[in-house]
Structures are given as structure tokens and as C-alpha cells.
Amino acid sequence: MKINRAVIIQCRLSSTRLPQKALKPLGGKPILSWVLESMKKVKADAYYVATDRESYPIINEICQKNGFMCFAGSLDDVLDRYCSLIKEIKPSIVIRATADNPFLFYEAAEDSVIEFENKNKGKGKCDYFTYSNLPHGSGIEVFSANSLLKAQSDTSSQYEKEHVGPALYNHKDSFVCLFEKPSKDYDYPNYRTTVDTYSDYLHAIMIDQYLSKKSFVPPYKACQIVEACESKVVQNPIVLIPSTDKGHGTGHLHRCLQIAISIPSFIYIPKDATLPGINIIIDEYMKMGLENWQVINELPQKDYPAIFVLDDFNTSSEIFEKLNCGKSIISIDEGGSIHEEIDYLLDIIPSFKIERKANFVDTGYIQKPKNVRSEKSDKISNILICIGGEDPSSFTIPCVKIFSEKFPESKITAVGSSINNSNLENN
Template sequence: MTILVIQCRLDSTRLPQKATLTLGGKPIIAWTMDAMHCVPADKYILATDEDSYPILSLIAKEKGWECFAGPKEDVLERFCLIIKETDADILIRATGDNPFLFYDAAQASIENFVSKKCDYFTYTGLPHGSGVEVFNAHTLLDAAEKTDSAYDHEHVGPAIYLYPEDYSIIMEKAPKEWNFPNLRTTIDTREDYETARRFVHVISGTKKIQKTYTASKIIKTISIPTVTKNILLCPSVQKGHGTGHLRRCIKLAAKTGAFLYIPQSYNLQQCSSLIDDALKNNELDDWQIVHSFTERKYDFIWADMFSLSKAMAQKLWAIAPVIAIDEGSLNTSYCDFVVDIIPSLSMDRSSNIFNPAFIDLPQKKRKNFTTEIHKVLISVGGEDPAGLTSIAETAFKNVKAVDGTSLDLTVARDTIPNLSEKLSKYDLVVTHYGFTAFEAAAANCAVILLGTTPLHIQLAKKFGFACIMNGAINTQTISEMILHPNKLGCGKEMKKALMAQRSSLEDLMISVSNCRRRGCPFCSVKTKNLKTEPDKVIFRDENKTLRRCSHCGLIYISFNVTPSISYKEPYFFENYRRQYGKTYLEDFNSIKSAGVRRSAVIDALYWKKHKNNSKKNTVPAIFDIGCAYGPFLAASADIGWTPYGIDASEEAIEYINKELGYPVVQSFFPDFEPAESFGRTRFEAVTMWYVIEHFENLDSVLRKVSTLLIPNGIFAFSTPSGSGVSAQYNKENFYKNSPSDHYTIFEPAKVSALLKKYGFKVKKIVYTGHHPERFPGYTKEKEAHLRMKSKLMNLGDTFEVYCIKVSELGELV
């Protein structure tokens, strides 16, 4: 007899009554039962307690399951009573808060259990909440007799698997296709429940769920960042801003399951109807509509609000990272990432992305551009504050087609659902500057824009649209315009952009959802006002946002879309070759040569400060952080120092151990203790060569460096310069080319003040990386002169800092 038992009760402390919460039109526990009904068994039983039985037995009966009530706290006893009642031989145990169980993994678990003749079998490495346990039912009865542990009696499985000396236990690593231990599918908290709702929405929308999800579908969907993050879409719902912002956010919410913020104070006339239509058409779930910012914690806010007031921008910034779409205000310092889609006039602010390819263009298009105009649509959108629809209608009624026939005129006074896919039916679309204009142009329709505002008139002209100002909307003007359909499109440059490969806001949302906001690597842990007043933005591009700290002046990456870089073998070989034309090891001798020079500077500074020590009796130790494949370790050893090193790369450390033999450790700085690895706690010098810029938290790094150094020890590092020739003469390009894993950009003039806070006194700065070819007006004849200029004016693109530890951290005020 094989029985499959799901344990469940309703008095969860973290999420009360969670088993009965609705998920995709049915209770959570029903999901678990449906998944487990795919697993072959002789009996299917829902095991609960007396208090939960009245409610859960009804659900069990509806799903064709038996329901058993037993002890509330002693779950092991509950299972034992079921085993005795059913005379079971094999027990499969599942829990009711796991709606996305892998039924195929459960089937495989049973097969493994039978073939391996064990007492207990389970897979390890499955997503948390996707697995089951299989027991020898007789063994579980025996185990229950032997244990009086409250933990064993609450959790069932430990009664067997914590006693391997008594029982045959197999915890087998899950096959590759199921092995995703970092994923989570269980429902234990309110956050888990909201993730589950988004999960179901992304797969099935608002449709009734008919079929149990497969493991592959579960893994694929729960791996999408927008599913596991709470994202809030904030559209403009204010009169005069049009309906495009709300419609765009409804589409995004429908695709991603994000929340949609609709304040109670909205005054956009079409807001209610657009929301109602989206709910009625199964695009949105009602739980997605929220009316305040305090209902939950949000991971990201996407603001599509036409123009953020400073007060609203500050409010959103304090809640979560803000991604702004087509933002019309100058309050974008409160926005972590700015996306411009609808082309606008030049603004006194930058954006991370400008790309009209994000406009959701129609699938249906005319085969060829309009040559004669007969069918005309007038659609000025959901709002028409200037009353241009009626004026245009009156003018067009008296316009004749080229062949003398009357125009087939359609006038839209309200928002037309799915308008973009209906545009291709018309020869001419009359609208205002906005989404419909670009959609119509992409559908190969002729387009005439009505000048609703002076700004819209300027925009229409800038991007090549034919536009009629309010006072000129008359029959004569229109009759003359429709004689030349070829002039009623958009400009060539905009047409090219519209025909380019499309980009998806949904995909952008997914990539951005892996990001997080960063504060200044020095100051963010010390200051408390960074959440209300952000630092000034100095640069934006598609990969990052750079800010300058208002406290210390450091330039840092505050938001980074690029995935984290792995410092494994490809970083030192393929990546290094792409940048320098050779691999790191091929460049080893050249790097070591620079290390010899640096070691000499450190050696001179150290012995100048430690004159009383005898060079014959003292062998100073140097600790190189980010030692890579060891060229600096070799250089410092050559001048008589004892080198130690640390690096995140396993391959690099393995190479040093095998080829160079220096004491090194594979670890992440500053989270390591030198006493454990090297048998010492302090060093005479600590170095970082092009490493310091890779740390996100420099405060903890420099504090650790201070503790590692002896009094008057040397701290030396090199880094790219934010004041070099590249930054001086082509700042935009310099910031753009700054790697995504360089979280800070140092400027030599600010280094002394920064290091002083940690007890270091700068003794020497060496300017390196002189590139005369990067000066404006460079020619081969000017090369020597420009190189000299670079050296005299300290315009090297990199620099080295050598400082002495003059005080301990505890002595600093």
C-alpha cells in the first residue's frame, strides 16, 4: 500500500489561513493536491488537525481526497495514525504550503526509493518548496517509538534522517534539470504569496488554471527577476497628461504581474474605464491595483508620470530605486535610471537610454505606404482638452478624395481598445503628437498631427510630421495636404528608428530588476540623509548611472545594469587579450617590471620611516590584495620582502601555489582573517594594484587595511584617474568606457582627504598611463610635446598612491 499524504493546517503565524488563500482562481492547497495527484499512489490523504478539519475537509472532498484530522503539534503522531489506519508500506510526504511541487521529481523519488530499498529518500538541490520525502512506513513507526524529540515530532523527517546509524537514508543530488537550490517556490510569508500570484499571472494570466505546471515551466518562470521582485508601476492619471502613460503601464502590468498604482485622487476621466476594461479583458488581476505606497515594501518603482514634482520624486526615491520613463521634469536626480522612448525636444538633463524602438508598434501593417487617401481616422486620444476632434471632423466632412468621392471618415471620441492593431485599415490617421502618431507611421499610414500645444507643434516639426496648428484646421488646408500623401509621414531618421529591431520594455524591466541602488562607497555607511537627498548625477548611459558624493567628492556607480563580473580564468585571458592584445600571463613580465618599480618606492618609504631597524635582521612582509597570477609578489620578493597574497580567482591562486610558491589564499577581501591563513595578523605594507576601484564598500576595506598594517606601515594602490587626459578632454567618453565593475573613479586631488579619515597620510603620488594620442589635435609630430605636457600637468590616465599609516582607527575623531 502506497499512500500520499499532504500535511496542512490553517493557523500559520506568518501567513494565517494561507492554505485557503486564492491563487489563480483556486486555494493554494488545491494546487498542492493537483500536483500530487499526478503521482501514482493507492490513497491520497490530506492530514490536518481538528481545528482546520471543517474547512480543509470540504476542499479535500471537492478534489477527491480523503481528509484526516490528528494532533496539531505532534505531526509525526498524525502520520503514524494514518499509517496504522491504512496499513501503508510506503509513505510519500508533501506539505500544503508548496503549490508548485515537481510531480515528476516525486515520481522519480518513489522509483529510487523502491529500487534502492532504503528507509528514506529525498532529492537535495531542488528549489525550496518543490520536493517530497519518501518513507518506509514501518520504519517511520519504529522511529516514532524511539524518539521523544519535539523537533522530530514537529517535522517528521528528522525522526529518521537524523539517525543514519539506525536507518538507511539516501539524500541524492537532484538531476541537473531540477537542481536549482537557490530558487524558492514555497509560500511561507506574505512576500512568498505575492511572488506566487505574479508567477501564476505570468504563466496563465487571469485564466482559470486547467493543467498542473511542469518542473521546467516552474523553473523557467521563477527564475525571472520581475516575478520574484515587488515592482510598482506609477502612471500619470492626471487630467491633461493624456492616457498613453496609463495604457503603457497597464500593458507592462499585464505582462509582468507588477503592481499598478492608481491614487484615489486621480482626475483623468478615462482612468476608471481603462482599468475596468483591463480587468474585464483578463489583462489584469484585481490584486495588482494598489492605492497607496504603504501596503508593502517595493523593490523597484517605474515612474511613467509625465512630469514628476519634486515632492513626488523625493517620496518615490525614499521608497525604492526609481526608473523613470519619458520623464518631463528636471527632477531626475531622484531617478536611478531614466528611459526616454517618445522623442522630445532637447532637455537640460541626461537619460540612460533613448530608444524609440521601445514603442510597442502594431503587428498589422499596410503592405505599402498610402498613395491615395480615402479612409480617414480622427483620434486625438482619450483626452481632447482643446476640442480639436470636433474642429477636425467639421473640416474633413467637406474634403473630397482625389477622385472626387467623399472621404470615408471615422471619428473616435473615446479611447479605442487595441487601437494600434486597427490603424492599418486607414489611409490617413489624424492625431496629436504621441504614441498613436508613431504607431500609425509604423503601420505605413499617412499621418497628420493636430497642434494641441506649442510644444507638440515643435516636436512634430522636429521629427518630420505634417502638423496643422489649431487656427489652420480647415477644409482648404486639409484638401491641399492630402494631394501629396508621400509628404504625410515622419522624417527619414524617425522612420528608420521605427523600422529598427524592436526592444521590449518587459525585457528591460527584467534586466534592471537584477540591479540595486548604491551609495557612496565611503560615505553611505556613515550618513543617514542619502535616502532623501541623492547625490548629483554626473553621467548616465545604458549600463550605469554615475554620481558625485556631496560629502567626500568621490565619483561612484550608483546604479549598474551590467551583470556582475566573475573573476575567473576568462577574465585574465580572453577579456585581458581583448583589451591589451595578450593574456595576463603573456604580459606577466611587463606587469612584474612595473611591480619592481613600485616595490622600490615602497621599500624606500618603509626604510626611511624605520631607520632604527636593521635591514640584515628584518625581512618586512607585504600583503598584495587582488594579487592575480602573482607578478607583484615576484617583484617584491626580488627586492627582499616576504610576499603574501589574496585573490578571488581560484585559477590564479592555483597557479601561484604551483608555479611561484608564495603564501596566498583564495578568498574575498575584506572578509578573511590573515592569522588563519598566514599565521600573522599584521604586515609592513599592504598593496592593491588596480583593485581598489572594484570594491563596493570602501569604508570596510580601508578599515581592514588599517588593522592589517603595523604603525608607520605603507599602503599603496593604483587606480584609473578621473582627472587624466581622457577625463579632461573627453569626459563623456571616459565615463562611458569606465568598466562596469569599477565602482569608484578617483581623482588625485581628493585622495589625501579621503585617506586621512582612515589614519593614512599620502607621501607620494605617481602619475602613470600617459597617452599623448588622446589629446585633441594629436599628430605624430606633436607626440613628444604632448607626452611631456601630460607628465608636467599630471594628466596620466592612471596614478599610484603611496601613503603611511600615521594613526590607528581608534585614535581618529
């Protein structure tokens, strides 16, 4: 069968900024699957993924599930990879996309091919065509297959061999290359939809979450992707950072998890968290609505424009430095040295002998019992000891000992998760 149009998507698994980014899960499937589904919407006679030999076994499996053929070629010389496939299948037109763009404007891609074909009618000539001003990561390129073969024979530039397109548009004396402004439906140059870094990946997750919550079905239309990019949820992502250290109790974690199941947000749980029972707690919140995508084990890079919410008890300067390029930093119950530099501070209960000015110091919101005694009694019959709920610093037992010595005739009731009979007997 004569092949006129061939969709060829380049993909490799040896990326360095975000390792194996094409396999990163997004909405329950790898990013590569998103690209293949989008490009299947573009009319063509052949659909291929061009990868390297080492990546081939894994990539081929995804291709088969999505109706694509898989071709293995050079790892670093992507231009040669394309040209080797061109020599094998002999298409007239090559439609190029990359495997790290899950939110392609497939309608604009089809329009691009039609424009390319129209410009080659009659005496017209066009070797390369693309729309400029699309979101970074939503566009494709259209080539004359013969022009790609000529460009390969002409160039010795490693950059051009790696990036393909420059082998033509850097040599406009030899090739007719057109960059045209798209219709207003696609003209959004300030948005970014590619997945090249970890921050891009988190951004892609938020785009998908916004659209899936609205019951849109992927591959998403251009207007839907634009709507997501313009939404407050995507433009102002929230990253919750609770304390996960042993000895700080689980209150910080519970508070952040409750926020996470209420609003779309990420919650940072480091791989080396030492808080006892942390996985059990997270599993319980999964049953209450927390989703897998929300739990991240790596902090975003400085270019991620997030609102960071710290509930870390004593945030280290190292963590703070990593977050200091975000949109805002909100801290809850902060006892560390960063209190002068954060944007918003909320004290749950101001620290004892606090050395800084707290933003909430009035404890009037803590309601006293209505039947509180107004007269003091010399005899204390009953003593209730409850310190911090979980008592992460194990103050309860020493307090029991002190009060039992001072009030030997009193009945002492101690409440705490770390108390057992042996503790009381030994103390």
C-alpha cells in the same frame, strides 16, 4: 484494502508570514488545489491531507473536489498528525508534501518513491529518501511509516515535531536517510517555487502567467516549470506604481494601466487610494484586457527582485525605501526628492522653475501648428484656456477670471472636466 503507498500532504491555515497561503488564488483556484493535482500524478493507494481541527471544514471541501480524504489532528505537532493518520490507515510508505508548493516536480516525486522501494528490496534498508538540488518548493520526501512511528516515540524536540523530516535525518545513528542528487532534468537548486511569503506568491503568479500564456495545462511538468523560472518575464517582474491621490489627476493612473494591458506586469493600487473614480477607471481597463491578478493592494517585500516603475508625481521617501532593494527603479514625471537616487528618470514635460537637471529638457518634440502666426496682434479676440486636461488643482476658473479682467472684450473658452456654469457665474 492493504495500503502500501500513502500520499499525505500537510496543510494548516494559521500560517503567519502569509496568512492562509494554501487558500491564496492562483490561476483561478487555491494553491492547495495545485498541490493536490500534482500529487495525484504520483501512484498511491491512498491520498490524504493532514490538517488541524480548526482548518478541517475549509480544507475538507477542497479535498473532496480533488479526490483526497481529509484528516484532522494536532495543530503544532505535525509529526503527531502524521503518526495518528498512519496508525489509522496503516500504510507501508508515506509520501510527504506540503500545501504551499504549487509547482511540485511530480515526475521526480514518482522517481523518488521508486528509488525508495528499490533501496528496501532484499537486504537493503532505507528509512528516508529525498532528492536534493531540486528548486526550493518542488520536492517531496519518502518515509517508512514504521520509521516515522519510531521517530515520534524517540524525539522530544518541538522543531522535529513541527518539521517531521528532521526527526529522522537528525538521527542518522538510528535511521538510514538518503539525500541523492537527481537527474539533470530536475537539478535546479537555485530556483525557488514555494509560496511562503508575499513575494513568493507574486513570483508564483508570474510563473503561472508565463505558462498559461503558452497554453500549457496544469499541473505543469518539471521542464515547463524550469522554462518559466528561466524566462525574462519571471526573472524580471515589473511593478507599476501610479499616483492614486486626489488632486493629482488620473493621467498617472491611465499611463500605468496602458502599460499593464500591453505587457505582463503588476500595478499597485493601495486600499486607501483617494483618487475619485479610480474603480470605474480600473473597470474600464478590465474590459480592455487588464486582468485581476495584475492589480495588487500591497507592495512587495524587499526581497522581491522587481523592476519598479514609478509614475507617482511626488514619490515619498517612505515608499522609495520599501522599493530600494529591487533590481531597478524607473521614475516617470518625478517631482519629488528621490530624483538623485533612482536609476532612470523620464520627464514628460520638465517642471516649471525646475531645480534639478532633467534628463529631457528639449521640448522640440511638441509640434507647433503649421499656420502659426508670425506677427503679433494688439487685439485678442479669442482665448482658449486648457490646463492639464483634468486640471486637478482647479486652476482653470482663476485663469478665466484673470483673463476676463485683462481682456474684457475677448471671447474666452475654457476646457476642463471640473468646469460647470455655476462655477463660471460664481467667479
